[in-house]
Amino acid sequence: MSITSVLKQKKWAVLPILLAAGLLLASCGSSSALAASSWPGVTADSENAYVAYGPFVRAVNLRTGEEQWHFPAEADRAISFYAPPAIDDAGHIIVGGYDHKVYSLAPDGLSAAVVWSFEGSQDRIIGGPLIADGAVYVPSADHKLYALDLETGDPIWNKPFEATHSLWSAPLMNGQHIYLAALDHHIYAINPQSGAVVWSVDLGSAVSDTPTLADGLLLCGTFEGILYALDVEDGAIAWTFEASDAIWGNPATDGGNAYFADVAGVAYSLSIADGSLNWKRDLPGPASATPAIVGDRVFFASEASAVSAFKLENGDPAWPASATLAGRLLADPIVTPEGLLVPAMESECVLYMVDPDSGSSRCLFQAQ
């Protein structure tokens, strides 16, 4: 090949190189690194799981795995959902979207009708809403907590509560106060009528999950890897426990003990009374989910596609081996009448049903 042709081709070679570079940048951009995606947000009642994952919110029958309805009727590139939907016994279904909107849905055939929508948020709704006392409390990545009328979607506070960083977790209510974890390192206790801050405490690093309420204490894990027990009345620190890595999912509690795991993949059991360690066990991979408790067993999902079961009392394995599913198990497993519902990310099967007794599993729902 002559130098002339090489030189001429070299010029034209710029075009495919340009296109390749564009595709490479685009593919980097559309990967999990940049595309606004996350793990499934799942809630369940006695009959259905409500799954917010990608372009749709779906209701899936827990027994058959059949999709009951999905919203919106047609996928829209501008709309996606990852926040766990909020449901109540009266049939309200509230979902927040990455399109910054909050929707109240009513099932309507194979889809759902919008009863009302709220468009006041300036950023994504990442944390699940909370329904309580005729109101719905919606945390937003725009740093604000919005209190809306459950029936109309109208704001009920003069102005929303505002933290100094994003709110990624569902609020918690104990009948008196709303408790809210923020990425600005704070736990806030908020008056549910006015939105005024009752107390706040700085924990030194971000708290990404909803605090756990147990025995008059709020249990909150931080990115620094410290589990704090705070007095619900004034936020005073009752005790702390240092884990080996960042704590993402907050504890499950039962019988005076708390159970949680960290990003290093270590599971812990602590006494709620004083934070002393009962036992700790290694998991197959990093964990971000709050564990689930069924009977005398606690179940941990980990990123390494595994669900591990331990006896509450002593941490002995409850199954011969961890249940191996597929995908990244970063969302909280949920206890349902049909078994342990385990959401999976980056897997063809979005929902697994795991038998808590044997560890056997089946794919309950596969998104089309």
Added chain:
Amino acid sequence: MWNTFILEPMINALILIYQFLGQNFGLAILLFTALVRLITLPLTYQQMRSTMVMSEIQGSDRYKKMQEKYKNDKQKLSEEQMKLFREVGYNPFSGCLGLIIRFPIIIGLYQAIIRAMAATPAQLFDLSKHIYSFIPTGLIPLNSTFLYMNLGQPERLTLSFLPFSIPVLTILVVISTYLQTKLTTPASPDSQGSQMTQMMGIYMPLLLGYFAYTLASGLALYFVASNLLGIVQGLVMRRVRESNAAAK
């Protein structure tokens, strides 16, 4: 391998710069881009110099005569061209080496910025696994507010007296990409090369403009910073070469 030697050092360096600059992620992106540009300057210089020298050769009378004289003898033409290159000390592949080395650095820089922005729980969870132990955990997640922008979201400027919002960064990306392509790509004497330059001048601004419009504004900020630094580099190099040529 990629994560250990390229991505993680860049992510952690970016976070340290963020800490050093008072936890301002916008400024951190600007400074980080400038530092990486500075570190890769010798490679960039070699690549741009190669492009300019080639352009000068192609514009020379000797080269044009050679093209005409041996247009029916590709073998001879090739030999004569190689002879000319040797005489002027030009290696046709010297520019490629710089590009090959720079390319992973550019991709690493791009990935470091988008990963550090971590705008969703899964992204933040993934980021947490790339952070060195000596980085204070209190820094994570990064504060993505810069001026009026949320760097994790596409940028739009909303003005109260306008019924629509303006994608300022997108406009800046398109303009700066166009200028960079225009100012740093030497005019090619042959029609094919000239056509190619024109195509790049159109496609690159549109491609990067689309990214800037649809993706996180932190990325658009990086495009603008990188383009502006590229323009300055290109202009300085062109000026130096012109003054060197005038001195001869």
